[in-house]
Amino acid sequence: MRTIVFVITLLCPGFTAIIISCNARGAAxxxxxxxxxxxxxxxxxxxxxxxxxxxxxxxxxxxxxxPEVIPERRLSGYQQDLPLATVNGDEIKKGWVLFSPDLTAAAGPWGVSFAANLTSDLTGIGSWTAAQFKKALREGKFKGLDNTRPLLPPMPWPNFAQLTDTDLEAVYTFLQSTKPVKNIVPAPRQWAATK
Structure with missing residues (x-):
């Protein structure tokens, strides 16, 4: 009996070391x-x-x-010097949403919204913090600031709100690395102003 107890006493530290080693390797x-x-x-x-x-x-x-992306203007949003075509309010009343030919402006019951400049330029998101970017996509806040208007359709921010923190950080880091394109996107227009 003493021999069995002696053998178990000798083997327990070895088994314990093996178990700890396996768990540590698995965690790594x-x-x-x-x-x-x-x-x-x-x-x-x-x-x-x-x-x-x-x-x-x-x-x-x-x-x-x-439609093909213009590489030198990639992610710069609706172009500031591009005139907006007349919006047919009758089509909006019938339930249609209309897009500009290059798909950077949309008109619907909310009015006319223009795609933002996402490049690293100061007219884009170049001065934004990571926290602002996260708030914009998680809470639908314009420029990621409290007490601002909501992001307008067709921006699918509720879908992007589901991204992980790491993915949001990755998108922000990529956008901050883009070539800056100076472009001041127009402010959205209320529906009454588009008739």
């Missing part, structure tokens, strides 16, 4: 590698592409296969 395998600025930019570029940010925020020209 589950942790993520350190997030670098480059990896955030890469992830942000991917998210901006798959979330369709170019669909509304990038001016386009017609190409052989339909």
């Amino acid at each position: 395998e589950l942790t993520h590698p350190a997030i670098t600025k480059d990896s955030l930019i890469k992830r942000g570029a991917y998210l901006v592409a798959v979330m369709g940010c170019d669909d509304c925020h990038s001016p386009k020209r017609m190409g052989d296969h339909g």
